[in-house]
Amino acid sequence: MTKEFRGFAAVSNVNLKVRRGSIHALIGPNGAGKTTCFNLLTKFLPVTRGRITYDGRDITAMKPAEVARLGLVRSFQISAVFPHFTVMENVRVALQRQRGNSFDFWRSSSMLKQYNDRAMELLADVGLTQYAELAAGQLPYGRKRALEIATTLAMEPQMMLLDEPTAGMTSEDVDRIVALVKRVSQGRTVLLVEHNLKVVEGLCDRITVLARGQVLAEGDYASVSRNPEVIAAYLGEDPQSVGAPETAHV
Ligand SMILES: Nc1ncnc2c1ncn2[C@@H]1O[C@H](COP(=O)(O)OP(=O)(O)OP(=O)(O)O)[C@@H](O)[C@H]1O
Ligand SMILES: [Mg+2]
Numbered sequence: 394m395t396k397e398f399r400g401f402a403a404v405s406n407v408n409l410k411v412r413r414g415s416i417h418a419l420i421g422p423n424g425a426g427k428t429t430c431f432n433l434l435t436k437f438l439p440v441t442r443g444r445i446t447y448d449g450r451d452i453t454a455m456k457p458a459e460v461a462r463l464g465l466v467r468s469f470q471i472s473a474v475f476p477h478f479t480v481m482e483n484v485r486v487a488l489q490r491q492r493g494n495s496f497d498f499w500r501s502s503s504m505l506k507q508y509n510d511r512a513m514e515l516l517a518d519v520g521l522t523q524y525a526e527l528a529a530g531q532l533p534y535g536r537k538r539a540l541e542i543a544t545t546l547a548m549e550p551q552m553m554l555l556d557e558p559t560a561g562m563t564s565e566d567v568d569r570i571v572a573l574v575k576r577v578s579q580g581r582t583v584l585l586v587e588h589n590l591k592v593v594e595g596l597c598d599r600i601t602v603l604a605r606g607q608v609l610a611e612g613d614y615a616s617v618s619r620n621p622e623v624i625a626a627y628l629g630e631d632p633q634s635v636g637a638p639e640t641a642h643v
Pocket of ligand 2: 427428
């Protein structure tokens, strides 16, 4: 994929292959093109050149909603959290949207019960059962991200794209999100952008390093973190800090 913004190549000939069922990380310095790749994959932005296939299908010309319906879902796409709705209502709205019924308040109570039951299941999946009746706006920050993952799961993604799921979290919240991503990755594919290399190390099967819009390296954590070019891209950081970095911002 190549994406140019008025001649500036934010993403340049990036050949990215994400294997079904894997947890794949996209890392790299600020401005490397990671979020732009997500925008291209989910069709929020058209590619300037290149081709995107998903599950054997060419999706290059598709619209974001079509791609989402195929199961390729990006977390923030549907995760808008309504602060005055309860945590449970937020998930229910996501479920109703998934079924394409935006005006189904007159629907049968058995239908509503189905949504409620499924919403509670999803909340249990992300560890938010105890917060179900709380207004979403009142959730602690780390739990809000868990709610975003629940609303993403409501879309029944086959492949989830998570852009910095642990950004700005305390280490306790980070551990919880890592466990959560591990759990929800069962039977799914996950592509995540993550600055916390400890998270990447603990979670990801494969890592692609981007720098200045290009793929700099790809492989498992051990090989990528030893790659001199990768280390050099982490300006001002010595090789050790690449391996041990709660604080390292790639
Ligand atoms: N809509 C746009 N118009 C012009 N330039 C853009 C646009 N979106 C991104 N860019 C530029 O493309 C480059 C890549 O940006 P991108 O947001 O993809 O980086 P990133 O790897 O996600 O960085 P970060 O780690 O800071 O989130 C940057 O130089 C950015 O300024
Ligand atoms: Mg980004």
